[in-house]
Amino acid sequence: MVQVQLTRHLFAFFPQLEGQTLEVEATDVAGVVRALEARAPGLGFYLCDERGRLRPHVNIFIGNALIRDRRQLSDAVKAGDKVSILQALSGG
Template sequence: MPRVEMTSHLYRFFPVLENREILVPEGSVADVVRSVNEITPGFSDYVLNDYGAQRRHVLISINDNLIVDRNALTDRVAEDGTVYIFQALSGG
């Protein structure tokens, strides 16, 4: 099963994820986000906008590659893949 990892500040918003062992069924990135949201409702609000697209200041990668489809999240996550979710830094 694919593994999901994220920046530490996201874990603190969702205490149920504190063990940091998040395994979900393989599928698209959208499927992965949905699966995490089923574990801890409200999670997707932090990473997706109102249209279901990746938020501007959030980055999602599969293994070491940023996803290509930031709108529909159709990039596929393999059985042995790791999805990383983290906030992008911005400002000056």
């Protein structure tokens, strides 16, 4: 299982995930996003555009490493990995 951590801001849009231990079965980042989408419909489109590419305001890390493939999300994950999904926020 892959452990997933989300920024707190995402819970405002997907409250059903708050307080849950997010663990998913996946072999790549795309699989992580699909598994999260299955748990919280709409989350996949919030993170990715209509072509499946990661949106510019979203970053995904595997451990401490920023993923390299923002287009197909093909970066590999394995059991025990921690995947962090961060959304940039701005304002003034």
